Amino acid sequence: MDHIVIIGNGVSGVTLARHIRKLSDNKITLISAESNYFFSRTALMYVYMGHMKFKHTQPYENWFWKKNRIDLVNGYVETIQTKNKKLVLADGSSISYDKLVIATGSKPNKFGWTGQDLKGVQGLYSKQDLELLEKNAPNNTTCKRAVIVGGGLIGIEMAEMLRSRDIPVTFLVREKSFWNGVLPAGESTMINEHILEHHIDLRLDTNLEEILADENGRARAVVTDKGDTIECSVVGLTAGVTPNIDFLKESGIKLGKGVKVNRFLETNVKDVYAIGDCAEQHEGIGSRRPIEAVWYTGRMMGETLAQTLCGKSREYNPGHWFNSAKFLDIEYQTYGWVFSEGSKEDYEHHFHWRHPKEKICITIAFHKDTMKLLGINTFGIRMRHEIFDQWLTENQDVDHVMTYLKDANFDPEFYKLYEDEIVAKYNAEFDKHICAKKKSWKRIFSKA
Amino acid sequence: MKVLQNIGIVIFLVGLSIFTALPLLGTFKVETTILEELVADNLIKSELFIIDLEKEVLEKEFKGIQSLSPIIVNALENANATHRKNKEYKKITYTNSRSIAESIAKKSGVGFIVENKGLMWFMTFGLGIIGALLFIIPQVVLLGPKGIKNDGIYHQNSTNRGWIAWLVFIFLVSFYLLLYFRPEYAVNWTYLVDPLSESLSGNPAGHWFVYGFMYCVVMAVMAVRMYIKYRHNIYQMVRTTSVLFFQIVFAFLIPEIMVRLQMPYYDFKNAFPLDYDFFFQWNLKTLLNSGGIGIFILFWGVILTLVIVPVMVYFFGKRWYCSWVCGCGGLAETLGDPYRQHSDKSLFAWKVERWLVHGVLLFAVVMTGMTLYSFFSETGTVLGLKTQSVQNVYSLAVGSIFAGVIGTGFYPIFGNRVWCRFGCPLAAYLGFVQRFKSRFRITTNGGQCISCGNCSTYCEMGIDVRAYAQKGENIVRSSCVGCGVCSAVCPRGVLKLENGPEKGRINPTEVLLGNDVNLIDLVNKK
Numbered sequence: 001m002d003h004i005v006i007i008g009n010g011v012s013g014v015t016l017a018r019h020i021r022k023l024s025d026n027k028i029t030l031i032s033a034e035s036n037y038f039f040s041r042t043a044l045m046y047v048y049m050g051h052m053k054f055k056h057t058q059p060y061e062n063w064f065w066k067k068n069r070i071d072l073v074n075g076y077v078e079t080i081q082t083k084n085k086k087l088v089l090a091d092g093s094s095i096s097y098d099k100l101v102i103a104t105g106s107k108p109n110k111f112g113w114t115g116q117d118l119k120g121v122q123g124l125y126s127k128q129d130l131e132l133l134e135k136n137a138p139n140n141t142t143c144k145r146a147v148i149v150g151g152g153l154i155g156i157e158m159a160e161m162l163r164s165r166d167i168p169v170t171f172l173v174r175e176k177s178f179w180n181g182v183l184p185a186g187e188s189t190m191i192n193e194h195i196l197e198h199h200i201d202l203r204l205d206t207n208l209e210e211i212l213a214d215e216n217g218r219a220r221a222v223v224t225d226k227g228d229t230i231e232c233s234v235v236g237l238t239a240g241v242t243p244n245i246d247f248l249k250e251s252g253i254k255l256g257k258g259v260k261v262n263r264f265l266e267t268n269v270k271d272v273y274a275i276g277d278c279a280e281q282h283e284g285i286g287s288r289r290p291i292e293a294v295w296y297t298g299r300m301m302g303e304t305l306a307q308t309l310c311g312k313s314r315e316y317n318p319g320h321w322f323n324s325a326k327f328l329d330i331e332y333q334t335y336g337w338v339f340s341e342g343s344k345e346d347y348e349h350h351f352h353w354r355h356p357k358e359k360i361c362i363t364i365a366f367h368k369d370t371m372k373l374l375g376i377n378t379f380g381i382r383m384r385h386e387i388f389d390q391w392l393t394e395n396q397d398v399d400h401v402m403t404y405l406k407d408a409n410f411d412p413e414f415y416k417l418y419e420d421e422i423v424a425k426y427n428a429e430f431d432k433h434i435c436a437k438k439k440s441w442k443r444i445f446s447k448a
Numbered sequence: 449m450k451v452l453q454n455i456g457i458v459i460f461l462v463g464l465s466i467f468t469a470l471p472l473l474g475t476f477k478v479e480t481t482i483l484e485e486l487v488a489d490n491l492i493k494s495e496l497f498i499i500d501l502e503k504e505v506l507e508k509e510f511k512g513i514q515s516l517s518p519i520i521v522n523a524l525e526n527a528n529a530t531h532r533k534n535k536e537y538k539k540i541t542y543t544n545s546r547s548i549a550e551s552i553a554k555k556s557g558v559g560f561i562v563e564n565k566g567l568m569w570f571m572t573f574g575l576g577i578i579g580a581l582l583f584i585i586p587q588v589v590l591l592g593p594k595g596i597k598n599d600g601i602y603h604q605n606s607t608n609r610g611w612i613a614w615l616v617f618i619f620l621v622s623f624y625l626l627l628y629f630r631p632e633y634a635v636n637w638t639y640l641v642d643p644l645s646e647s648l649s650g651n652p653a654g655h656w657f658v659y660g661f662m663y664c665v666v667m668a669v670m671a672v673r674m675y676i677k678y679r680h681n682i683y684q685m686v687r688t689t690s691v692l693f694f695q696i697v698f699a700f701l702i703p704e705i706m707v708r709l710q711m712p713y714y715d716f717k718n719a720f721p722l723d724y725d726f727f728f729q730w731n732l733k734t735l736l737n738s739g740g741i742g743i744f745i746l747f748w749g750v751i752l753t754l755v756i757v758p759v760m761v762y763f764f765g766k767r768w769y770c771s772w773v774c775g776c777g778g779l780a781e782t783l784g785d786p787y788r789q790h791s792d793k794s795l796f797a798w799k800v801e802r803w804l805v806h807g808v809l810l811f812a813v814v815m816t817g818m819t820l821y822s823f824f825s826e827t828g829t830v831l832g833l834k835t836q837s838v839q840n841v842y843s844l845a846v847g848s849i850f851a852g853v854i855g856t857g858f859y860p861i862f863g864n865r866v867w868c869r870f871g872c873p874l875a876a877y878l879g880f881v882q883r884f885k886s887r888f889r890i891t892t893n894g895g896q897c898i899s900c901g902n903c904s905t906y907c908e909m910g911i912d913v914r915a916y917a918q919k920g921e922n923i924v925r926s927s928c929v930g931c932g933v934c935s936a937v938c939p940r941g942v943l944k945l946e947n948g949p950e951k952g953r954i955n956p957t958e959v960l961l962g963n964d965v966n967l968i969d970l971v972n973k974k
Contacts, residue, residue, distance in 0.1 A: 011899065043900035050600040051937075056905045059914055061794060164599040197593055295898045300963040319964040324896050326939040329595030329680075333896070333941055382941035385894025385961055410893055410944050412935050414682040441948045 003027040004309060005087065005095060007077050008103035011295060012276030014038045015302030016101060016309075017070045023310040028069065029095065031087075033076035035127050037062060042295055044130045045157045049164040054127075080251040082269045099309060102248070102259055102267075102274040103302075106241035106293050108154075113237075115211025120219040121235040124158050133161070136234045140167045143233040147171075147222045149208045150239030151178050153325050156191075158236045159200050160328050170201040170230050172208055172222075174239075184340050184363050186352045187379060191327050194359055198328050203228075211235055241293050243278040256280045258291045263315040265305045273309075275301035285318060287337050294323060320392045321375070322385060330359050335388035336375025338365040348374060351398065351429065353422045355380070362422065364398060371397040381418065382410035387444065399434055402426050406439040449586040456586075460579025467572040468619075471626065471633040475559040476510040482555045490548065494539045497527035505552075513553055517632045520549040549632040554652065562639050569640040573662075577669055584673045594680035596937050598906070606860075607786050613860035621857035628848040631655045648704035657704075663779065664696050670782035677785075683932045683945075687771060691778035699775045711741045717773050720753045721812040722874035724847060727819050728839060757874075758881045764947055765888025766878035767930020774874075776867055779856065780908065781931060784864020788933065791863035791910035798910065801870055801927065808846055809876035815842050846871065865908040869927060879926030887947040889954075890923035890934065892916060894961035897942045903934035917942050920960040924953055 004020060006013040009032035017028050043057040065072050075089040080100065087095045108123025110116045122132050137143035146162050148155050151173030159169045175181060178195060180188040195202045207225040214220040221231045243258035254260040254268040258280030265273050276298035281290040300318055307314040324333045339348060349368040354361035360380035366373055373396050376388060387408040391401060401408075405419045423436045483501060486492065500523040510516040524545040531539045541548070561568050591597045606612040626633050634655035638645075641661050645653035653661075671692045678684035698717045707713050712734050720726040726749050735742035760768045770777045791797075815838050822828060822835040829835065855867025868875050882888060890913070897920070903913035909927045913934045916923045923934075923943075935943040 040899040040901060042898040043902070046598075046900065046902065047602075049598075050603040051598040052901060052905050053602050056901045059899050059901065059918060194593075296895050296960075296962060299960070300895075303959050303963055317964045319962045322895065322962060324898075324940040329593050331939065331941050382893070382944070385896055389894065389961060410891075410941060412681065412683045412932060412944060413946070414686050416682070445949055445952055 001026055002098040002309075003029065003096065004099045004101065005029045005031065005097035006101045006103055007031050007087070008105055008276070008278075009035065009038050009072070010041060010103060010105050010276060010298065011038075012105075012298035012302045013101065013103035015299045016103065016275060016306050017302075018068070019303055019306030020309055021068050021070060023306060023312075026310070027071070029071045029073055029097075030065075031073045031075055031077060031089075031095070033074065033090075036072065036074055037065070039127065041125070044124070044127065045161050048130060048133060048161045077247060080248065080253070080272075082252055082272060085271070098271065100272045101305065101309075102245070102253075102272070102278060103276045103298075104244045104247075104278045105298075106277040107244040108237055109150075109240045109242050110237060111239065113208055113210060115213055115219060115235075116237065118211055118213050118219045118235075119217055120233055121211060121237060123237045124154055124161075125241060133234075137162060137165070137167055139165055143167050145170065145230070145232040146234040146236060147230055147232045148236040148238055149222070150237065151175055151204075152238060152240055153179075154241075155236070155238035156195070156327055158238055159195070160198070162234075162236075163198055163200060167234075168199075168201070170203060170232070171195065172206045172224060173202065173204050174207055176205045178202070178204070180340055181342060182340055183377070184338065184350055184352065186354060187361060187363060187377060188340075190354065190359055190361055190379065191330070194328055194330055241277065243280065243291065245278050256290075263317070264308055264313065265301060265316055273305055275305050285316075286321070288318065288321060296323075320389050322389070327379075330379050331382065332377070332379050333383055334375065334377045335383065335385065336365070336373065336392045338363055338375040338377045351426055353418075353425050355418065355421075360418065364401065366398045371399065373398055373401050376401075383408045384410045384444070398426070399432065402432075402434045403437055404443065406436055407444050409439070449589050452586050453583050453590075456579045456582025456584075458579070459575050459582060463572050463575025463577075463579055467576065467637070470561070470568075470572065470636040472512045472514055474512060474557055474561045474636045476513065476516050476553055476556045477507070477558045478505045478516075478552060478556045480506065482552060485555070486548070486552060489551070490541065490543050492541050494527045494531060494541055496530055496539075497524055497541065500527060509558075513549075513633055513635060516553060516556075517546075517549045517630075520552055521545040524548055546630060546632055550635060550655070553632050553635040554638060554654075557635065557639060561636055565639050565642055569643075572637075572640060573665060577665060580669045581672065584669070584676065587673070587676045588679075591676065596939075597677055598937065601786075601789060607789070609790070609861060613787075616860045617857060620859065621853055624848075624853040624857050627655060627659055628852060634658055645704070648701065649707040651707065660700050663775070664700050667692055667695050667778055667782045670785070674782060674785060678936065681932075681936050684936065687932065688781065690772045691774070691781055694773045695775050695778045698773075706741075712738045712745060714745050715775075716745075716748065716752075718775070719757055719769070719874055720749060721809065721816065721877065722774070722776070722872060723749070724812055724815070724842060724873070725839075727816050727823075729819065729823050732823060757878065758885075761878050761881040761888075762886050765886055765928070765930050765945075766875070766882045767888070767928070767932075767945070769878060770868060770875060770929035771931045776851070776855065776872065777929060780859075780864040780868060784856075784859050784908070787859045787864045788908040789863070789905050790861060791865060791869065791908050793904050793907070793910050793912045801910065804870045805872065805876045805879075805927075808850075808871050809873040811842060811846065812873040815839060863908055863910070865910075865929070868929065869909050875927070875929075882928070883924065883926035885950075887950055887953070888924075888928075888930065889946065889948070890916075890928065891944045891946055891948075892920055892922055893942045893944070895920060895963070896940050898940055900939060902937040902939065903943060906933050906937050908933070913943070920955075920957045922953060922955050 004026050006017055009030045013030060017030050020026055020028055037058050039057040040059060046052045047054050075091060077087050078090050079088045085097050108125050120136050123129055137146060145168045147170045148158050149172045159171050162169050177188040178191045209223040209225050211219050212221045219235045221229050222235055223229050245255060245259055248255060252269060253272060258278050259267055259274035261267055261274050261279045265275055267274055277293040284290045301316055304314050304316045320336055322335045347367050348365050351364045363377045365375045373391055402423045409417060419436045423434055427434055504519050524541060528540050601607045637658045638653040638655055641653045641658055645651060645657050671688050674688045675685060694717055699715050703713045703715055725731055735746045771781055818830040818835045818838055821830050850871045851867050858866050897917040899914055899918045901914050907913050908931060909929055911925050911928060913923055930945055932945050935945055
């Protein structure tokens with residue numbers, strides 16, 4: 001029986017612990033300085049917005065850990081002694097391990113801006129960040145305006161949060177259009193419109209120069225590279241995240257931006273592994289990045305490593321890329337790869353359809369020579385993961401996708417369906433005569 | 449817009465205050481004819497009671513029912529006690545003393561309220577409706593672009609078990625207690641809806657008519673709120689329309705019109721065992737004595753429970769009843785929607801739920817068995833238990849206290865489906881079908897779940913939806929009423945209510961979609 005120690009009780013660490021327990025009787029210790037119990041980081045925004053209480057973000061009741069013999073330690077790991085397999089915590093206590101898993105996640109990026117450490121300047125990642133925001137921006141009298149720097153997923157979430165309390169928000173986005181490093185132009189444009197619709201002061205193509213302090217050392221304004229000075233009470237720094245691995249510098253574990261791991265999620269040191277946001281593959285798998293700070297990849301690494309640690313050595317082998325997000329009121333799903341104009345290869349062509357009035361659109365990426373499906377982005381339409389996963393595996397072409405698009409729809413019952421409009425536009429654009437087939441349960445559940 | 453809302457609140461509160469004060473207001477004067485009719489209608493043989501009444505109340509004016517009702521109740525109880533002592537059993541009045549008080553009061557009201565029924569209706573129901581709509585309709589603008597609008601639910605006193613929620617709780621509980629146990633106090637309310645009742649059934653309104661009318665009004669107004677809140681979600685719009693239709697037409701209008709046509713009062717959608725007294729002797733006798741329509745209702749009631757309900761659950765899940773048709777569900781989905789997040793999601797609550805709801809089902813079935821046995825064998829007792837007593841216990845404990853006082857009164861504290869989840873025997877029955885033989889499930893979309901917990905938080909039945917979704921498993925639970933809100937609030941498009949093939953409906957997964965481990969390998973090594 002091994003003693004497996006996991007640093008970090010986020011989704012990666014917790015999934016790992018759960019699966020180890022399913023597969024074995026190993027002793028499991030889960031260490032976190034952030035919270036006593038696992039919570040869903042993705043739900044922190046809903047606590048601030050009043051959709052939930054913090055306890056609702058905890059997927060397991062508090063008795064769960066004891067019942068499953070997962071020991072929880074509230075502590076901050078300061079150093080790792082890999083030679084004698086020991087961790088030293090900030091309070092001076094130490095923990096020995098047989099196998100160690102680093103699952104410490106990320107921390108918000110700071111790029112050395114003047115004033116980035118002032119009071120009222122914060123990121124939005126941890127439970128403590130949420131508590132800080134509650135203090136910094138409880139309402140629109142304490143926080144007269146907030147400026148958010150960085151046009152990514154956390155940025156738009158933070159904007160949504162603050163708007164839910166009627167706090168005026170200025171949103172500085174480096175790109176010429178929101179998230180256009182990832183999204184194709186049509187989609188990015190639609191999100192720009194939607195951001196404005198929510199009365200968010202969107203400043204595209206604008207960078208932060210510096211943050212100005214008042215006499216108490218609090219942020220009072222930001223200066224942009226356009227020369228504007230924007231008065232504000234809170235500055236949200238949401239320019240991406242970076243692996244949270246500073247405490248490992250002296251450990252002898254090989255680091256890049258993150259903890260370097262191979263496909264078995266092993267580091268260069270025997271019996272030390274890394275998973276989740278903080279793990280960095282030597283090379284990206286497929287078109288994936290070496291570091292993937294995504295909820296489900298953390299979960300998958302946990303699932304995979306549990307097998308290895310319980311004696312069934314297994315490579316981390318993520319399948320087709322998928323992801324989802326929500327931009328204010330617009331849901332976004334993606335299956336396979338759809339690259340933006342700036343980053344796509346020459347062979348990647350796009351078919352784009354957008355609803356004339358509603359904020360609904362899709363983009364299908366395909367190979368221009370073979371017409372093979374590369375990926376799909378959908379906004380305001382839900383699609384079935386299973387179906388697209390299957391089509392990508394089968395290397396289906398776009399004609400096939402169009403013909404059976406109705407099978408893939410995952411919108412709630414009675415929703416207006418747009419497949420016929422989509423196929424009509426496709427037919428017109430590519431001079432085809434495809435007729436969308438009626439949805440078939442048999443096809444949808446053929447794998448079951 | 450905010451101003452409009454505040455005006456709405458004031459108007460609503462004025463209407464509500466007048467409504468709340470009404471039970472204690474008004475003037476009552478008992479005429480000789482009223483007592484004569486009372487004696488005739490209730491076959492009262494106790495001259496003691498009549499003499500007492502003539503002495504104490506005849507031709508006197510009473511301010512408020514609270515000064516009249518105790519006299520009547522006392523007189524009746526004293527008379528009965530005396531008759532019992534003297535073994536004059538034939539003179540004992542078995543009709544409930546509160547009902548006697550109610551029927552005397554109903555006929556003896558005089559003065560402003562009785563003379564201005566229309567005006568008083570407007571000052572209570574009218575103001576309530578106008579005020580509520582003034583509060584609700586500006587949300588079209590205030591809520592902003594369409595989408596999920598749950599901002600601030602846990603910051604607001606009214607929806608986060610604050611003092612407003614507790615006031616609503618006290619009001620609802622008191623209202624139900626009054627309705628069930630002090631109906632004579634509802635007599636002023638009945639005047640307000642007399643004109644409507646007379647136009648429907650031809651009879652003046654009783655307190656159950658007030659309740660039925662109020663139920664429809666509350667549901668209709670709160671349905672407007674649902675339409676606005678979920679205006680992006682067609683499923684919610686259709687479902688809300690459906691429950692509203694079945695409440696107004698099937699539960700309210702048709703039974704009243706049937707009474708006008710000399711038919712038995714019957715709600716065609718109210719299925720046994722929710723309709724627990726369907727097989728009670730008095731009901732069977734009424735039906736058997738009502739000619740063709742009575743026989744049809746008897747036949748329909750049996751078919752509804754034994755065939756229609758389970759077959760529909762097989763095809764569509766129990767949602768077709770619980771959140772599309774049922775009156776209890778209808779109120780829960782309209783008036784109760786702001787409180788849906790309060791259902792307890794703990795494992796402990798789930799255990800309590802299973803014991804309680806199946807216990808009530810067992811109780812209902814045993815009671816009905818006793819009832820039918822007694823009916824056919826014409827005995828009053830089964831195995832030493834008095835059928836009547838068992839029925840009385842069920843009616844009081846389950847029919848009145850559980851379904852009414854707790855079921856609705858506790859909305860603001862324990863969520864809007866307390867009765868449906870912990871008490872409804874029909875829900876328990878449908879649950880068996882849904883769990884073991886149905887095409888309905890909530891499909892989980894591959895590996896997209898991010899465990900945020902919106903689904904679990906807003907599940908009114910206390911199902912920990914996330915526990916399934918984050919494992920990539922479909923949700924197949926006997927308690928799910930298919931309200932569709934988990935699917936609506938999911939930010940990542942993970943959940944979909946659907947009726948598909950039974951095969952593969954329940955899909956325990958070891959590893960979620962997207963992680964391409966060799967599954968065959970995984971299974972072999974286990």
